Amino acid sequence: MGLIKGSLSLSRYAVKGDTPPDFWDFVDRRIRANLFMDIEDSTEEQAVGWVSAHDYFDVSFAYASYALDPYVVLGLRWDRRRVPAGLIKKYHTLEVKKALAAREGRGLSRADREELKEKVRLDLLRRTPPATQVFEVCWDTQRGEVWLGSAGRAVRDLFEDIFRRTFDLQPWPRIPYLLAGDLLGAGLLSPRLEAARPLSLYEAEA
Amino acid sequence: MDVLALMNEKVFLGQEFLTWLWYVSEEMGSVQLADGRLVDVLLGERLVLGPVQGQEGTRVTVKGRETSLAEARQALRRGKLVESLRLGLMIDGEEYWLTLEAAELGLKALKLPPTAPGGGAPEGLEGLVLERISLVDAALRGLEGLLMVFLTQRLADEKGGELWAALKAWAAGRQVEE
Secondary structure, eight states, rough: SSSSSOOOOEEEEEEEEEEOOTHHHHHHHHHHTTTTTOTTTTTSSSEEEOOSSSSOOSSSSSTTTTTEEEEEOOOOOOEOOOOOOOHHHHHHHHHHHHHHTTTOOOOOOOHHHHHHHHHHHHHHHSSSEEEEEEEEEEEEEETTTTEEEEEHHHHHHHHHHHHHHHOEEEEOOOOHHHHHHHHHHSSSSSHHHHOOOOSSSSSGOO | HHHHHHHHTHHHHHHHHHHHHHHHHHHTTTOOOOOEEEEEEEEEEEEEOOOOOTOOOOOEESSSSSSHHHHHHHHHHTHHHHHHHEEHHHTEEEEEEEEEEEEEOEEEEEEEEOOOOSSSSHHHHHHHHHHHHHHHHHHHHHHHHHHHHHHHTTTTTTTTTTHHHHHHHHHHHHHOOO
């Protein structure tokens, strides 16, 4: 997002719902229960979790460093390792050849080939370091609004899921219609907003 | 609540708001918010127009200044509305630049006014983050103020009140001039 430097891209969410009376203890517990877990030495394909917004290796949150009252500022870390299909195909072919040679020409069953393919995939996954992406998240707990430092659909889906799981609160995207509803409140214009239909400038040409 | 369905059904609100912002930048230059503050609105060098909700058609993307704006105006006259634009906002004497998208009112490439250097100390970093958060907040509240002004006028009646009449005249006026 660029809360420290540079330009920012952000998606906005409204967070509605009750929070417990021990709010900051609750936040601390939930963040720590959903920290990012490293997948460096594994074959896991992806991992998602909370890290410090300033340092994505930091999951200790010393002195509740995420808390800038009334804001909760976090990093959403997403590690993914991907093995290109072509690479799997190449090493699978090599493994099939080796197996056939060892069996002196006796064929391999479909199950054998699938097993070899999975072995190759896991082996390549183990040798492929995950790529890391971090997105800033800023929750204004007073106003009930969250900013996510990304406008990408995949990241938004990921964020919406982990935010809901972490805090038991649903983040609602602040699309124009919902934002307009919040701004107008229950006044006279609210039913007009609901009834509004698209207008056109095309008649200007008539 | 199905947000995706709602977004598709009501995307026109964002398109109309962004088109109004373009109109404001050309015809008014600034808008007085409900709290009395003035916000200057400047058009940046990127504008994307698309068909009005429910209609089919292609998108028109223009970059750069005056010459290509003629193409955007032509698209406007053909009934297209703004889907995305680069915008400058002067709020309380501070200049912000951002790209706004009609569908979700998401912000891209938001350029904030400069802040004092934060230094390497953690407390300096915290101060810097808080300062930048307050600047983002100011930009968002400014935008919300503009949206509120737009909504109040747009919802005056089912035909968009004086606001839509002014937009039509603006579009037609350009046609006469060119």
